Amino acid sequence: MCGTCNGDAAGSAPAATATISTIDPPSASTSNGVHPTRGEPKSSPYQSIQDYVSNVNRFKIIESTLREGEQFANAFFDTETKIKIARALDSFGVDCIELTSPVSSPQSYEDCKTICQLGLKAKILTHVRCNMDDAKKAVECGVDGVDLVIGTSSFLREYSHGKSMEMIQKTALEVIEYVKSAGVSVRFSSEDSFRSDLVDILALYKAVDRAGVNRVGIADTVGGATPRMVYDLVRTLRGVVGCDIECHFHDDTGCAVANAITALEAGATHVDTSVLGIGERNGITPLGAFMARMVVTAPDYVTSKYNLKALKSLEELVADAVQINIPFNNPITGFCAFTHKAGIHAKAILANPSTYEIIDPSLFGLTRYVSINSRITGWNAVKSRVSQLGLTMTDEQVKEVTQKIKAMADLRPLAIDDTDSIIRSYHLDLQQ
Amino acid sequence: MCGTCNGDAAGSAPAATATISTIDPPSASTSNGVHPTRGEPKSSPYQSIQDYVSNVNRFKIIESTLREGEQFANAFFDTETKIKIARALDSFGVDCIELTSPVSSPQSYEDCKTICQLGLKAKILTHVRCNMDDAKKAVECGVDGVDLVIGTSSFLREYSHGKSMEMIQKTALEVIEYVKSAGVSVRFSSEDSFRSDLVDILALYKAVDRAGVNRVGIADTVGGATPRMVYDLVRTLRGVVGCDIECHFHDDTGCAVANAITALEAGATHVDTSVLGIGERNGITPLGAFMARMVVTAPDYVTSKYNLKALKSLEELVADAVQINIPFNNPITGFCAFTHKAGIHAKAILANPSTYEIIDPSLFGLTRYVSINSRITGWNAVKSRVSQLGLTMTDEQVKEVTQKIKAMADLRPLAIDDTDSIIRSYHLDLQQ
Numbered sequence: 001m002c003g004t005c006n007g008d009a010a011g012s013a014p015a016a017t018a019t020i021s022t023i024d025p026p027s028a029s030t031s032n033g034v035h036p037t038r039g040e041p042k043s044s045p046y047q048s049i050q051d052y053v054s055n056v057n058r059f060k061i062i063e064s065t066l067r068e069g070e071q072f073a074n075a076f077f078d079t080e081t082k083i084k085i086a087r088a089l090d091s092f093g094v095d096c097i098e099l100t101s102p103v104s105s106p107q108s109y110e111d112c113k114t115i116c117q118l119g120l121k122a123k124i125l126t127h128v129r130c131n132m133d134d135a136k137k138a139v140e141c142g143v144d145g146v147d148l149v150i151g152t153s154s155f156l157r158e159y160s161h162g163k164s165m166e167m168i169q170k171t172a173l174e175v176i177e178y179v180k181s182a183g184v185s186v187r188f189s190s191e192d193s194f195r196s197d198l199v200d201i202l203a204l205y206k207a208v209d210r211a212g213v214n215r216v217g218i219a220d221t222v223g224g225a226t227p228r229m230v231y232d233l234v235r236t237l238r239g240v241v242g243c244d245i246e247c248h249f250h251d252d253t254g255c256a257v258a259n260a261i262t263a264l265e266a267g268a269t270h271v272d273t274s275v276l277g278i279g280e281r282n283g284i285t286p287l288g289a290f291m292a293r294m295v296v297t298a299p300d301y302v303t304s305k306y307n308l309k310a311l312k313s314l315e316e317l318v319a320d321a322v323q324i325n326i327p328f329n330n331p332i333t334g335f336c337a338f339t340h341k342a343g344i345h346a347k348a349i350l351a352n353p354s355t356y357e358i359i360d361p362s363l364f365g366l367t368r369y370v371s372i373n374s375r376i377t378g379w380n381a382v383k384s385r386v387s388q389l390g391l392t393m394t395d396e397q398v399k400e401v402t403q404k405i406k407a408m409a410d411l412r413p414l415a416i417d418d419t420d421s422i423i424r425s426y427h428l429d430l431q432q
Numbered sequence: 433m434c435g436t437c438n439g440d441a442a443g444s445a446p447a448a449t450a451t452i453s454t455i456d457p458p459s460a461s462t463s464n465g466v467h468p469t470r471g472e473p474k475s476s477p478y479q480s481i482q483d484y485v486s487n488v489n490r491f492k493i494i495e496s497t498l499r500e501g502e503q504f505a506n507a508f509f510d511t512e513t514k515i516k517i518a519r520a521l522d523s524f525g526v527d528c529i530e531l532t533s534p535v536s537s538p539q540s541y542e543d544c545k546t547i548c549q550l551g552l553k554a555k556i557l558t559h560v561r562c563n564m565d566d567a568k569k570a571v572e573c574g575v576d577g578v579d580l581v582i583g584t585s586s587f588l589r590e591y592s593h594g595k596s597m598e599m600i601q602k603t604a605l606e607v608i609e610y611v612k613s614a615g616v617s618v619r620f621s622s623e624d625s626f627r628s629d630l631v632d633i634l635a636l637y638k639a640v641d642r643a644g645v646n647r648v649g650i651a652d653t654v655g656g657a658t659p660r661m662v663y664d665l666v667r668t669l670r671g672v673v674g675c676d677i678e679c680h681f682h683d684d685t686g687c688a689v690a691n692a693i694t695a696l697e698a699g700a701t702h703v704d705t706s707v708l709g710i711g712e713r714n715g716i717t718p719l720g721a722f723m724a725r726m727v728v729t730a731p732d733y734v735t736s737k738y739n740l741k742a743l744k745s746l747e748e749l750v751a752d753a754v755q756i757n758i759p760f761n762n763p764i765t766g767f768c769a770f771t772h773k774a775g776i777h778a779k780a781i782l783a784n785p786s787t788y789e790i791i792d793p794s795l796f797g798l799t800r801y802v803s804i805n806s807r808i809t810g811w812n813a814v815k816s817r818v819s820q821l822g823l824t825m826t827d828e829q830v831k832e833v834t835q836k837i838k839a840m841a842d843l844r845p846l847a848i849d850d851t852d853s854i855i856r857s858y859h860l861d862l863q864q
Contacts, residue, residue, distance in 0.1 A: 046626070046627075046656040046657070046658075046661075070806075070808060071773050071774045071777075071808060072768065072773070073767070073768035073771040073773060073803060074760075074768070075806075076806070076841075076844070076845035100807075100808060104775075104807055104808045104838070105807035105808070105838040105839070105841070105842050106838075106839065106842060107807065107842035107843075108807060108808075108842075129776070151780075153787075155780075155784065155786055155787045156780060156787055158784075159780045159783040159784040159787050160776065160779060160780040160783075160787060192787075194478070195478075221788065222788060222789065222790040223790055224478040224728050224790035225478070226478075226690065226693055226694070226697075226725075226729070227659035227660070227690050227694055228659070228663070228694065228697060229478075231660070251761065251763070252724060252763055252769070252790055252791060253689070253721070253724045253725040253728055253763060253790065253791075254688075254689030254690070254718070254721035254722070254724060254725055254763050255689055255690040255693075255725065256686075257685070257686030257687055257690075258658065258659050258686070258687040258689075258690030258691065259690065261658055261687075262658070262659055262660065265658075265660060276761070277761050278761075280772065280773060280774060280777060280788070281768060281769055281770065281771060281772070281788075282760075282761045282762065282763055282766045282768060282769045283761050286686070286761075289685070289686035290686070292684060292685045292686060293658075293685040293686055293687065296656045296685055297658070324760045325757055325760070327759030327760065327761060327762075328506075328714075328756045328757070328759065329683065329708070329709050329710075329714045329715050329718075329759060330714065330759075331683065331684055331685060331686050331714055334714045335505070336504065336505035336506070336713060336714060337684070337713055337714045338713065339505040339712075339713060340712065340713070341503045341504070341505060341712060342503045342712060343536075344561070344592065345503075345712060347592060348583075348587075348588060348591045348592040351591040351592075352587065352590075352591040354587055355585075355587045355588055355591050355592060355624075356653065356654060356712070356713075357654065358654040358655055358656035358684055358685065359684060359685075371505060374502075374507075374508070375532075375536055375537035375539065375540060376502060376503060376532060376536045376537070376540075406536070406537040406538075407537070407538065409508075409537070410537050410538060410539035410540075411539075412508070413508035
């Protein structure tokens with residue numbers, strides 16, 4: 001899994017697609033094989049620009065619902081639930097599934113072995129402290145990869161494990177050599193990377209890269225990094241190591257999705273996610289929101305690789321297992337993610353959904369809804385509803401009934417039945 | 433409100449604070465007046481770096497719960513609710529409150545006038561289409577500012593209003609002149625700015641800036657922009673206009689908070705928010721998540737200006753009004769935002785909360801919780817609970833009872849009562 005060009009992060013070549021500027025990119029094959037011609041409309045300015053360090057068109061997902069997710073306050077996964085979630089993640093198409101350390105408890109050990117034996121397409125990884133005992137337990141379970149982690153910030157070195165950078169490096173090299181000798185893939189990650197000394201962690205990553213580690217990991221353990229901090233650190237690291245780069249972002253300051261795409265732009269190859277983002281505190285980059293982001297940036301790659309129509313049932317499975325509601329504002333599956341209300345929006349969306357929708361809901365097996373039950377509706381939206389009801393009115397009549405709807409909506413909340421009644425009653429008056 | 437250095441975006445000067453790198457910044461006053469000395473520990477690497485184009489230490493909030501928020505699927509605000517929300521936003525300390533267009537409905541017009549007469553400290557703005565009739569209605573209501581908007585993307589020009597860029601500019605200049613002549617502040621914003629032709633919108637913004645507009649607005653109307661796209665566009669615009677720059681980000685792809693801070697880094701002066709992010713589809717930059725982001729980046733500015741302890745009640749007020757639950761993963765106020773569960777985390781957080789917390793919950797009047805009721809707990813966390821319970825045990829005994837807790841947590845979910853019972857029962861056995 002090593003190589004300076006990160007060639008194995010995905011099969012496809014870097015794609016030259018549309019840019020936000022008005023200048024056409026150099027003539028080259030786009031990701032769908034079409035040569036852009038000057039003057040032709042661009043497919044979307046939100047697609048990735050031609051940038052060879054970027055992996056937005058060939059990233060991999062390390063799905064950590066069964067590790068980070070188990071650190072969520074409400075999470076208790078029995079064996080049956082873990083198996084159900086692992087199978088659902090595998091059907092969705094994630095590249096790797098990360099499990100809780102087998103050292104955590106006897107059942108964690110048994111469950112790790114069980115999931116390794118399910119015969120899933122996804123690689124099975126487990127996440128352990130960087131010491132020989134933990135690594136041996138992990139290898140015993142039959143995992144495809146061992147994810148080593150140790151805190152490198154001065155905070156964690158002082159208040160958690162108390163080790164010096166020299167001790168960390170010495171142990172890391174021994175453990176990496178052991179895991180490799182067992183024929184198992186190995187990742188080495190610092191914890192709290194953004195509060196670690198830059199020179200220290202670059203030196204450490206360089207040493208483990210030379211020792212043949214498959215991936216190094218950057219973790220924003222406290223969720224405080226900004227996209228520009230992420231770009232700088234990952235881009236710097238990309239110039240220091242040849243192996244793959246994994247990133248892990250907590251969402252305490254609401255930047256976990258943006259940080260993930262920015263890391264890919266800077267040369268990271270793998271992104272950690274969990275379903276609905278469940279994890280320590282308010283969690284990490286949510287799988288669904290990350291899919292929303294990436295399907296806009298790299299539509300060909302994402303739609304060909306992931307089973308997007310399974311997202312909703314996957315989220316419902318996990319939400320039920322940890323007894324939470326899908327947040328009202330969840331990208332894609334939040335109840336109103338494709339609801340349009342303002343008159344100015346509804347008019348345009350009825351003419352062309354791309355005007356106010358960057359994601360086609362049908363990609364996820366969902367549909368849009370244009371609401372007309374409010375004071376901010378407009379006559380174009382009402383006209384569409386009139387025609388859905390099989391009624392005939394002139395534009396002037398539609399405008400008049402729109403005023404009646406707005407007047408009623410000024411007084412109280414309206415359901416679609418109420419609005420339909422106002423339209424039907426007005427239409428009846430017209431007939432008489 | 434104009435000026436190339438954006439001096440009036442806030443009172444304070446650009447602050448030189450700690451950087452993420454190991455090199456000290458040039459000696460200069462930090463935001464709290466302390467001169468950093470080589471070798472001294474930095475206050476936080478997450479604070480803003482010395483960058484004169486950045487406004488992260490002097491931004492303003494345009495709070496749009498009563499405009500964008502009214503476009504949320506569930507929103508119906510009667511007059512009384514609007515007044516309550518406006519007063520709560522004012523107490524929180526937002527700079528401006530934006531209201532639904534008075535042209536939307538008769539009640540919208542009356543409510544706009546009513547809120548203008550409340551005598552709030554916040555400036556009252558209303559958001560109208562860029563035409564003379566709408567602008568006149570807005571001025572009639574007695575607002576402090578009129579926010580003009582028109583779609584400039586080819587999508588919106590074709591499928592919404594059908595106007596050419598020349599027509600847009602001509603109308604904009606006339607309307608701006610009228611609003612200014614009425615002694616009212618005026619903003620001009622494009623809609624769907626990131627899918628608009630770059631040269632077209634720069635030319636348009638340059639023209640309205642020359643005409644004396646107070647602010648120009650950039651809007652990611654479809655929620656598809658990435659932080660790097662935002663930085664590029666805002667930074668370019670910053671070099672073209674001298675007036676203030678407002679940004680409005682939808683959250684369809686989960687980047688609305690990150691885009692907001694990135695816009696400030698690139699020279700924007702004002703950010704649009706709504707409480708819990710409510711708005712069209714899944715909404716915009718949420719006020720609370722934005723506060724979480726900015727209190728980490730610019731702690732002195734944010735804590736001195738905003739009444740952070742009122743955030744939770746403000747969110748509850750709005751959540752009740754639109755009948756939604758606070759999302760489980762909401763930054764700061766989500767039920768588990770300050771809950772620590774993994775053993776490795778709990779050990780460190782008990783020694784020093786900064787290890788795994790980038791935000792001090794007490795700033796928001798909240799408290800942290802260290803959970804020990806799971807298979808991934810550790811003996812240091814259990815030891816802390818043992819001492820909270822007033823019991824005495826050796827470390828070896830704590831390790832033994834920790835194994836009992838893990839064994840029970842492997843079988844079923846545990847509440848704190850269950851864990852306490854296991855500890856007490858073990859302690860009783862020791863006595864006998």
